[in-house]
Amino acid sequence: MKKTLSLLFVVGILLAASGLAQVQKPGDLKFTDLKYDPPDPKTFRSVLANGLRAYIMEDRALPSVSVSAIVNFGDLYVPAGKEGLASLMSGTMIRGGTKTKEGTAIEERIDFLGGSLGFNVGERTATLTLSVLSRDLDEGLAMFFDVLMNPEFREAPFNLAKARAIEQLRQANDAPSQVLNREYEKVLYGSHPLTAMTTKKSLEGVMPADLKAVHAQYFNPKNIILTAAGDFSKAELTAKINKIIAGWKGKDVKLPAFSKTFPAFAPGVYFIQKAINQGYISLGHLGLEDTNPDYAAVQVMNFILGGGSFTSRITTKVRSDEGLSYNQGSRFTYRWGFPGTFAGYVQTKSSTVGYAISLIEAEFNRIRKDPVSDAEMETAVNYFIDSFSSQFEMPQAVMAAFANLEIQGKPMDYYKTYRDKIKAVTKAKVQEVAQKYIQPDKMAIMIVGDFEPCNKGGDKWAGPLDKLGKMHRVNLIDPLTGAEIK
Amino acid sequence: MKRFLTLSLAVLVLAAFVAAGEITLNVKEHTLGNGMKILMIPKPGVPRVVCHIYYNVGSINERPGITGSAHIHEHLMFKGTRIMGVTDVEKDAAVDRQIDEVMDQIYREKYWKTNGDPAKIAALQKKADELITAEKQYIIKDDLWGLYMKNGGTGLNASTGQENTGYYVTLPSNKVELQMLLEADRMQNAVFREFYSEKDVIMEERRLSENSPGYFFNEQVDAAFFAASPYHWDVIGWMDDLKKVTKTDLIEFHKKYYVPNNAVAIYVGDIDPAKIIEMAEKYFGRIPKGPDVEPIRTMEPPQYSEKRMYGEGPAPTSLQIRFHIPAAGNPDAAPLSVLAGILGAGGGGGPRGGGGGGTGRLNKILVQEKQLAVNASASSRSQWYVGVFQFSASPRLDKGVKPEDLEKEIWAEIDKVKKDGVTPDEIQKIKNRSEAGFIRSLASTSGMAGSVGRAELHRGWRSILEDNEAIKKVTNEDIKRVAAKYFVKDNSLTAIYTRKTGR
Numbered sequence: 001m002k003k004t005l006s007l008l009f010v011v012g013i014l015l016a017a018s019g020l021a022q023v024q025k026p027g028d029l030k031f032t033d034l035k036y037d038p039p040d041p042k043t044f045r046s047v048l049a050n051g052l053r054a055y056i057m058e059d060r061a062l063p064s065v066s067v068s069a070i071v072n073f074g075d076l077y078v079p080a081g082k083e084g085l086a087s088l089m090s091g092t093m094i095r096g097g098t099k100t101k102e103g104t105a106i107e108e109r110i111d112f113l114g115g116s117l118g119f120n121v122g123e124r125t126a127t128l129t130l131s132v133l134s135r136d137l138d139e140g141l142a143m144f145f146d147v148l149m150n151p152e153f154r155e156a157p158f159n160l161a162k163a164r165a166i167e168q169l170r171q172a173n174d175a176p177s178q179v180l181n182r183e184y185e186k187v188l189y190g191s192h193p194l195t196a197m198t199t200k201k202s203l204e205g206v207m208p209a210d211l212k213a214v215h216a217q218y219f220n221p222k223n224i225i226l227t228a229a230g231d232f233s234k235a236e237l238t239a240k241i242n243k244i245i246a247g248w249k250g251k252d253v254k255l256p257a258f259s260k261t262f263p264a265f266a267p268g269v270y271f272i273q274k275a276i277n278q279g280y281i282s283l284g285h286l287g288l289e290d291t292n293p294d295y296a297a298v299q300v301m302n303f304i305l306g307g308g309s310f311t312s313r314i315t316t317k318v319r320s321d322e323g324l325s326y327n328q329g330s331r332f333t334y335r336w337g338f339p340g341t342f343a344g345y346v347q348t349k350s351s352t353v354g355y356a357i358s359l360i361e362a363e364f365n366r367i368r369k370d371p372v373s374d375a376e377m378e379t380a381v382n383y384f385i386d387s388f389s390s391q392f393e394m395p396q397a398v399m400a401a402f403a404n405l406e407i408q409g410k411p412m413d414y415y416k417t418y419r420d421k422i423k424a425v426t427k428a429k430v431q432e433v434a435q436k437y438i439q440p441d442k443m444a445i446m447i448v449g450d451f452e453p454c455n456k457g458g459d460k461w462a463g464p465l466d467k468l469g470k471m472h473r474v475n476l477i478d479p480l481t482g483a484e485i486k
Numbered sequence: 487m488k489r490f491l492t493l494s495l496a497v498l499v500l501a502a503f504v505a506a507g508e509i510t511l512n513v514k515e516h517t518l519g520n521g522m523k524i525l526m527i528p529k530p531g532v533p534r535v536v537c538h539i540y541y542n543v544g545s546i547n548e549r550p551g552i553t554g555s556a557h558i559h560e561h562l563m564f565k566g567t568r569i570m571g572v573t574d575v576e577k578d579a580a581v582d583r584q585i586d587e588v589m590d591q592i593y594r595e596k597y598w599k600t601n602g603d604p605a606k607i608a609a610l611q612k613k614a615d616e617l618i619t620a621e622k623q624y625i626i627k628d629d630l631w632g633l634y635m636k637n638g639g640t641g642l643n644a645s646t647g648q649e650n651t652g653y654y655v656t657l658p659s660n661k662v663e664l665q666m667l668l669e670a671d672r673m674q675n676a677v678f679r680e681f682y683s684e685k686d687v688i689m690e691e692r693r694l695s696e697n698s699p700g701y702f703f704n705e706q707v708d709a710a711f712f713a714a715s716p717y718h719w720d721v722i723g724w725m726d727d728l729k730k731v732t733k734t735d736l737i738e739f740h741k742k743y744y745v746p747n748n749a750v751a752i753y754v755g756d757i758d759p760a761k762i763i764e765m766a767e768k769y770f771g772r773i774p775k776g777p778d779v780e781p782i783r784t785m786e787p788p789q790y791s792e793k794r795m796y797g798e799g800p801a802p803t804s805l806q807i808r809f810h811i812p813a814a815g816n817p818d819a820a821p822l823s824v825l826a827g828i829l830g831a832g833g834g835g836g837p838r839g840g841g842g843g844g845t846g847r848l849n850k851i852l853v854q855e856k857q858l859a860v861n862a863s864a865s866s867r868s869q870w871y872v873g874v875f876q877f878s879a880s881p882r883l884d885k886g887v888k889p890e891d892l893e894k895e896i897w898a899e900i901d902k903v904k905k906d907g908v909t910p911d912e913i914q915k916i917k918n919r920s921e922a923g924f925i926r927s928l929a930s931t932s933g934m935a936g937s938v939g940r941a942e943l944h945r946g947w948r949s950i951l952e953d954n955e956a957i958k959k960v961t962n963e964d965i966k967r968v969a970a971k972y973f974v975k976d977n978s979l980t981a982i983y984t985r986k987t988g989r
Contacts, residue, residue, distance in 0.1 A: 025569055026570075026633055026667060026668065029663055029664055029667065033660070034659065034660040036533055036658075061529075061531075061929075062509065062925055062926075063925065064926060103844075104844065104845075104850075108845050111845040112915045112918060113922070114915075114918035114920075114921060114922030131926065133922050133925065160854060163857070163882070164853075166884065167882060167883065167884055170802065170883070171699075171801075171802055174801060174802075276696075276697040278693045278694065278697055280697075308635060309642075310564070310627075311628060311631060311632045319687055320627055320680065320683070322686075323682070323683030323687050324687075324690065326687050326688070326690045326691035327694065347693075349690065379632055379636045382637070383638060386637055386638020387639070387640045388638075389533060389534055390532070390638075390641075390656060393531070393532045393534065393931065
């Protein structure tokens with residue numbers, strides 16, 4: 001009975017659909033014009049006491065406040081032999097207490113207020129963040145600056161953080177994606193502070209005095225940019241902060257310099273054994289910096305190649321046409337002061353590893369050889385232009401974006417000029433940057449997977465994998481012992 | 487600030503202002519004649535609008551044999567309609583039908599018979615491959631996705647959960663009509679092209695989960711804990727079902743659940759509600775109402791005896807203790823949620839715990855004071871139909887601690903709560919965190935769309951506020967009562983996992 005009803009229901013739908021000759025097709029829709037100007041960093045910038053720079057935005061929509069301190073200090077600045085210092089600092093900046101307060105007391109209080117106080121050390125910036133309801137702003141600011149200016153890295157919480165960090169090293173080689181990302185960078189950058197690895201030995205060598213020394217060296221008003229957004233008056237907030245930091249003397253900070261040349265690696269296949277039922281794959285080489293004049297063209301090119309999800313070539317071919325994978329594409333990563341990485345990536349069942357790689361390589365070659373189509377250009381350019389305003393929805397994120405431009409010494413009109421740079425990209429330029437930044441004969445093809453079935457291949461692409469390039473077998477390091485895992 | 491909405495035309499607009507402290511969650515509602523709900527939250531600022539549509543269907547609406555269907559269906563919703571993704575709809579349909587016929591023969595040979603003929607399967611597969619190639623000339627690849635992208639769509643995605651399915655895009659505020667047109671079109675005219683290659687994609691998606699350390703064990707723990715209710719299987723479904731499920735199964739699924747009376751559309755951002763309603767009437771309003779959808783039938787029966795599971799594999803050694811708890815909306819849900827916060831909150835974890843942070847009791851005692859665990863947390867998930875309270879911890883292997891040692895410690899903490907309850911400060915802390923968390927959640931337009939839209943499907947969007955109010959009323963007596971009631975061995979499953987490194 002129900003089935004019959006359903007059948008009629010379907011017929012009904014079909015009739016309705018075919019009867020809807022007047023149905024508007026998306027192409028018939030007419031949209032009104034929409035103009036959007038991004039906020040201007042200058043409007044929000046100020047310099048507080050002792051040279052502390054700040055980006056501050058009043059936003060009264062909700063009774064809450066966010067404050068961040070972005071410090072020009074990161075994992076990269078950690079001396080050799082002390083790898084893991086950054087993660088211990090992340091774990092004990094707050095929990096290690098201040099000169100006058102136990103870390104647990106700070107944590108208890110911020111939790112009780114329903115706020116949050118967090119600290120994290122990234123590659124080249126460390127960030128302390130506070131979020132509180134505006135009624136708790138004074139107390140929140142006091143805790144925030146106490147932690148920022150006076151961390152004590154007390155012995156007991158420090159030792160516990162160290163023991164936990166060592167314990168967690170056991171997981172370093174568990175997740176295939178994590179192994180792939182780490183080892184891919186090791187091949188591309190070679191031996192460099194960017195790829196330094198934390199081990200039990202290096203963690204054991206880090207002492208509270210090391211954290212204090214790093215803090216004394218880098219955590220200084222002239223080396224920090226503050227951001228704040230939320231429910232406050234800018235003048236009042238500025239006065240409050242200036243009062244708290246009055247005694248915090250600014251000094252010029254000497255930042256370390258890094259080599260920007262990386263040894264060439266041998267092109268070919270890099271295989272890492274793991275007993276799993278897929279191969280996790282990255283293929284490529286180093287990329288470029290986002291300050292490069294070619295950046296906008298590379299963005300557009302990569303969108304078409306494999307960065308624009310379903311509207312990109314790699315996804316269409318590898319996922320949609322062939323059903324080989326769920327997650328695939330190409331990406332350029334960017335990092336401050338160094339070229340980032342370029343990679344085509346895919347995870348596919350062992351028997352189709354070689355086939356998927358061959359399809360991605362074919363797309364690399366195609367975008368180098370032939371100009372992209374007008375339709376592809378239109379979609380890519382429109383996407384970047386029409387989605388542009390989405391970056392400015394969250395005031396705190398906008399302030400952080402401006403602070404990051406300044407700390408990295410990038411042009412402050414980056415956002416203002418962004419859409420014009422995208423509009424200026426031509427099909428010829430797309431092909432030019434494809435040829436320049438994709439070098440199929442200089443790639444590392446890294447695979448984390450089960451060697452036998454991956455190497456055997458399948459119907460559409462039979463192995464062995466060294467058909468793709470010289471085979472290098474990579475052994476992982478056990479970070480607990482420092483020894484190779486055979 | 488505009489506080490009241492002018493009621494325009496004859497459309498019924500319920501403007502609801504509900505106070506949570508000083509803060510209001512201001513949701514405007516409109517119900518179409520076919521039962522579809524339209525929710526709107528105006529939020530001036532950047533000229534963009536979060537456009538989400540939620541369906542009251544998820545993996546709990548499946549049954550053995552078609553597990554994974556809700557999710558497969560969500561993928562297929564991107565494969566076109568009669569106007570999208572196709573150049574010649576009739577010619578395409580003719581080839582597509584032939585593909586289905588050949589694949590039906592393959593499935594019968596492969597899956598119905600115990601000894602199917604490999605040669606026959608290979609011959610049929612060759613024929614299917616030829617037809618699939620022939621169909622490509624009529625297919626416009628990922629047409630809907632491309633159109634959204636070209637119009638500046640961000641946050642473009644869809645997701646399937648155990649209880650509901652959502653389709654997401656955020657558009658410039660002048661382009662909301664595009665979403666209405668495309669979503670109304672695929673609700674009634676979806677055509678499941680490229681069905682077989684998409685199943686392959688989903689099998690790869692399942693393999694990705696399988697390769698995430700500890701996945702297989704957790705899938706089994708879920709299956710053992712939820713023995714009868716359809717929370718028994720994961721959203722991705724069992725591999726056998728992914729292989730064998732047919733297009734006919736999916737078409738039936740679509741007809742049953744993708745009806746306007748089973749859907750909620752929500753718009754958050756720079757909108758004029760009167761205009762949204764006008765467009766919704768035009769695009770969604772003309773879709774015929776479907777049959778009423780019955781909620782799931784099978785809840786969890788009482789367990790009557792303790793369950794224990796042991797497993798090993800390539801993930802950290804760990805302990806889980808789970809207890810059955812009631813569904814969301816039950817009066818015990820709030821005290822359980824507060825208790826989870828007290829035991830497990832802090833250091834970035836929400837009020838429901840799970841962060842393993844500094845100030846939860848478990849972290850303070852097991853990680854910091856006794857130094858027996860690397861992490862220790864508690865969480866309370868009441869879910870729509872059946873709930874679970876979970877303790878999780880990983881032992882300090884360097885000190886020779888075993889999961890069983892942590893099990894004893896956690897039970898000691900449970901017994902303390904049963905006997906003495908918790909302190910007034912601990913309760914107040916969770917209440918404060920709940921209030922602040924709610925206020926912060928209002929800052930994210932897409933977050934708001936998600937929680938309000940999903941809540942509307944089940945207990946109504948006001949349940950978000952009711953749950954907040956319920957948290958404010960929790961007392962120490964409530965906490966002692968729920969601890970005594972639910973934290974008993976016969977209601978528990980204990981799972982112990984041991985790391986074992988393979989090749």
